[in-house]
Amino acid sequence: MKNEEFYIGWIGSAPDSFAAFIKKYILLLLLIVIVLGVLLSLSQKKFGTGNFEFGTLTQVKGIYFNKPVPNIKVINGKDIWGNANYITVPLIGFGKHGADGTIADIEKEKNISLNGKEVTLKGTLLYNDGKLLMQVDANDQPLVNAASATISADLLPKQKDLGVLDVKGEIVDPKCFFGVMKPGEGKPHKDCAIRCILGGIPPLLKVTDNERKQNYYLIVGPNGEKLNEAVQDFVATPVVLHAKAVKYDDWIVLYVNADNGIQHYSSIKDHYGSLYASCAADCLK
């Protein structure tokens, strides 16, 4: 550097040697910016395929049940064996809230009980992986129609006791997981899932089997009561649930005792532990 070359910011232009050097650095930064932009965008996990029909209201006709979680059972014709085709649509509320409050307000306002009655509800659909849910928001006047009589017994949810199971998975909130947020699971989404569940959205156990196929279990207390607050410390982390499982139509419900039915486990330890165990077994052979 020549002695006369001295950089002063408030002078119109930098000395030639400074300008030439900085240009090279800027070119390097340009390269870093492009490479990092491409690399980081391509390194993200794949976004889920869930869908939230934000801004679109859909009318759904079905039978409302308030247990095990608020839902409507939508019947659509019969299959080739003459059995009713149906899908159970759990209901959730606006924002990070359950649907219970909205339904309770409607029942109070109309002075009726909706449980076991055919209703037409208006709300926003969200769906993924074969599961359909509906957001009901009081601002949308969700109750379009409600029958006065309760439905016949053959339309009640078909229940099947699956026994007591130990199920490993992650507790998520179904609203975000099935469509509102991407990702709606894992550590980055943990706080949101906790808020949704504390707000009344029923907790859901997401279980991934060895073939990467996912199964979903609704979680309630031993007597069907809400377990939302009790699972706060177990959301978005690997857990194992010891629970009685009951199949309700197309959903499985886990009846969990919060005192001893939920435990953390280390998925890493679990994975590598079994890997080391099998490796050791191979070596011994």
Next chain:
Amino acid sequence: MSASYAAVGWNRQKKIYDWLIFGFCILYLTTFISFTAIFNPEYTFETVLIRSASTLAVLMLHVILSIGPLSRINKKFLPLLYNRRHLGVTMFCIILVHSVFSIMQFHSLSNVNPFVSLFTSNTHFGSLADFPFQALGFFALIIFFLMAITSHDFWLHNLSPKVWKTLHMFVYLAYFLVVMHVMLGVIQYETNPAFIVIIVVGAVTLITLHLIAGTREVRKDNIVYKLNQDGFVMVCDVNDIIEDRAKVFCIDEERIAVFKTQGKLFAVNNVCKHQNGPIGEGKIVDGCITCPWHGYQYLPNNGQSPPPFKEKVCTYDVKLQDTKVWLNPKPYSEGTERPGAVIEM
């Protein structure tokens, strides 16, 4: 350098600098968002905005933190230092986008205030795997906010350079919080090693640059000047100092710059009153010592900024015996006129 406060004292180089910041930010955001849209078509815009803003902010933070040591190692990086505060404020704005959208997405529309939710939803402060990483990001945001709003000479003068500099040194705490925010957050979700590799490479680069720059400073500061005479210390030969430049000597933990100009030697305190810049690495321009960081100027004979400016630095006695330069480390009060030492030809 200005005698009154303006929102921004625009000049050509600041404009070029800011256009480059703007261009780079747009380029990064466009690249990240468009590649995500093409190769990950199920994306949601709010998530891709949160992620593009956060990764851009982390990249900018690394650039900002590297400018200091790079400028110490090679003076050709000084043009980057000149307008670094605009880079910092831009980074804060990007972080704000990330933070506001994250708080809206993860904490709003719930049964508690979003800020209460931030600290009460996940309370596993004792667990690494479950640690509430968003709280770390929040505290980093507070530091960046304080730095951004005080990133102006008005605050520099009113808080005093020492307080201002101390406040802005909290950027290193903020960097640590950001790294932990990433490591305890998204790194635990993403499976691609690129994220952790980039964070580690960034941290190692920054630590290495700071160590190199710091080691050089410490080596200079540790030079012991043994010859002592009537309070004067022999520091160098007059021919070691280039005309209109200075050499810096650290005596009694005080850095003193001895300038040579127009047949005389003058000694002033090495710390610029603006942002503690190293005056001794500056140059005499138009008869004034000019700080290499932001061009603040001082008269060599009295350490005062030329009118109407009011900055002053301490001055010292310097004398010549034959060709040997002797320096008295006892400071005169800021702005005190000293005769300097005449260099006999």
